[in-house]
Amino acid sequence: MASWDWQLYCTDMVTEEVAPKCFGAPGYETYLDAMIHGWGWTMFVSVLGLLVALVAGSLIGILRTVPNRKLAMFGEAWTELFRNIPLIVQLFIWYHVIPRLFPILDLPPSVLVVIAIGLFTSARISEQVKAGILTLPKGQRYAGQALGLTLPQTYRHVLLPMAFRIVIPPLTSESMNIVKNSAVAFAVSIPDLAQFALQASEQSSFVQIFLPVTLLYFISAYAINRLAKMIEWYVRVPGILGAK
Amino acid sequence: MTQLDFSFLTWEVLSSFVAKGLWFSIQLTFSAMIGGIVLGTILALMRLSGRWWLERPAAIYVDTLRSIPLVMVILWFFLLIPYIAGPLGAEKTALITFTLFEATYYSEIMRAGIQSVPKGQVFAGYALGMNYKQTMGLVVLPQAFRNMLPVLLTQTIVLFQDTSLVYAIGAYDLLKGFEVAGKNFNRPMETYLVAAVVYFVICFSLSMLVRRLQKKIAIIR
Numbered sequence: 001m002a003s004w005d006w007q008l009y010c011t012d013m014v015t016e017e018v019a020p021k022c023f024g025a026p027g028y029e030t031y032l033d034a035m036i037h038g039w040g041w042t043m044f045v046s047v048l049g050l051l052v053a054l055v056a057g058s059l060i061g062i063l064r065t066v067p068n069r070k071l072a073m074f075g076e077a078w079t080e081l082f083r084n085i086p087l088i089v090q091l092f093i094w095y096h097v098i099p100r101l102f103p104i105l106d107l108p109p110s111v112l113v114v115i116a117i118g119l120f121t122s123a124r125i126s127e128q129v130k131a132g133i134l135t136l137p138k139g140q141r142y143a144g145q146a147l148g149l150t151l152p153q154t155y156r157h158v159l160l161p162m163a164f165r166i167v168i169p170p171l172t173s174e175s176m177n178i179v180k181n182s183a184v185a186f187a188v189s190i191p192d193l194a195q196f197a198l199q200a201s202e203q204s205s206f207v208q209i210f211l212p213v214t215l216l217y218f219i220s221a222y223a224i225n226r227l228a229k230m231i232e233w234y235v236r237v238p239g240i241l242g243a244k
Numbered sequence: 245m246t247q248l249d250f251s252f253l254t255w256e257v258l259s260s261f262v263a264k265g266l267w268f269s270i271q272l273t274f275s276a277m278i279g280g281i282v283l284g285t286i287l288a289l290m291r292l293s294g295r296w297w298l299e300r301p302a303a304i305y306v307d308t309l310r311s312i313p314l315v316m317v318i319l320w321f322f323l324l325i326p327y328i329a330g331p332l333g334a335e336k337t338a339l340i341t342f343t344l345f346e347a348t349y350y351s352e353i354m355r356a357g358i359q360s361v362p363k364g365q366v367f368a369g370y371a372l373g374m375n376y377k378q379t380m381g382l383v384v385l386p387q388a389f390r391n392m393l394p395v396l397l398t399q400t401i402v403l404f405q406d407t408s409l410v411y412a413i414g415a416y417d418l419l420k421g422f423e424v425a426g427k428n429f430n431r432p433m434e435t436y437l438v439a440a441v442v443y444f445v446i447c448f449s450l451s452m453l454v455r456r457l458q459k460k461i462a463i464i465r
Binding site: 080081083084085086087088089090092093096097100101176179180181182183184186187194197198201206210213214217218221222 | 248311312313314315316319320323405406408409411412419432433436437439440443444447448451
């Protein structure tokens with residue numbers, strides 16, 4: 001294998017000229033510029049997707065445990081729908097089909113990708129949230145209602161504070177998954193890291209492009225994992241749930 | 245608002261464009277499942293062997309592949325395999341990639357399965373005069389495999405969904421079959437929708453089957 005060409009990263013992607021500065025030189029778009037830009041897209045899609053997934057997933061997870069059968073069925077149907085279709089197919093539907101069927105949803109591609117990844121992940125999160133609520137002893141729910149709390153109050157003050165702390169460890173791994181899953185966005189030409197890797201490797205040595213891109217994914221997933229672990233430690237309930 | 249028209253999707257169209265892709269997706273899923281479970285079991289045994297020179301490489305292999313997006317793994321293999329084995333084409337590359345990649349997920353399942361077998365079973369094996377190979381093969385692994393069967397099958401459903409990512413290297417799978425049909429008849433929206441329905445029906449019925457199996461196993465134990 002040829003020696004490592006460090007200068008490649010400071011080269012303009014179109015003109016093949018070496019830029020005076022590797023990053024952010026005016027008038028140039030170096031490989032490094034494009035890679036950082038792609039990384040920004042990956043993080044944008046992942047973080048916003050995670051937010052959508054957390055909100056939608058928690059709501060659906062809660063719905064699946066309420067006594068109202070219709071609401072619970074809706075939650076189950078939602079979860080089965082978003083869990084049993086591959087992410088890339090869901091992405092194509094959000095990107096190619098929905099904007100044309102419903103003109104109101106003719107949103108920018110980045111928003112559509114965030115929705116697609118967010119709702120896909122919401123099915124997995126709802127599963128965790130439901131499991132978290134169901135592991136609580138039934139007595140807690142009855143105790144809340146015996147004290148005269150309404151059902152929403154029972155959830156808000158009794159069930160959810162415990163349930164969410166139980167589900168944080170599985171949610172941590174889900175937050176890593178979303179960074180990895182966001183790589184699918186290349187298929188609808190979002191200029192994320194994977195898309196950069198595909199384009200840039202066409203015009204230069206693929207190892208030199210793929211190695212840093214893979215490392216960036218690795219680091220990003222790891223960083224999100226550390227962050228979630230910190231939150232987990234911060235909100236732990238003393239005395240139970242493996243808290244030390 | 246655009247009108248949807250599914251009338252072009254006749255049996256002829258489906259069998260000439262989609263059947264080939266569906267068959268490839270199924271083949272890919274089954275071979276990656278069998279290869280992945282075999283390799284995954286070996287990796288799990290390595291990690292539980294208690295010998296660092298077996299444990300470390302297996303752990304590094306599993307942890308590295310699991311923290312990289314599958315799309316990147318597919319692209320890596322697609323570009324690397326020609327250097328090692330010569331040009332193989334997208335389909336064979338996908339087969340190798342999925343076997344090697346899914347093995348990491350199956351290995352974690354098998355590791356949990358082996359650890360779920362009570363220690364007394366191992367001691368009983370040794371007390372009967374069995375060696376390591378016999379204890380593992382005749383006592384521990386059959387139980388681990390059985391305990392983990394529902395999880396292994398659920399992972400296989402995930403694997404079936406993941407096969408749609410061979411889109412990245414242009415292999416002709418189920419999704420590609422629908423896409424080509426959509427392009428030929430200029431009806432991409434309809435074919436994407438039908439693709440989603442087909443994936444849903446397959447994955448949903450398989451997960452129902454797994455759920456029933458889980459109940460059956462739970463009763464016997």
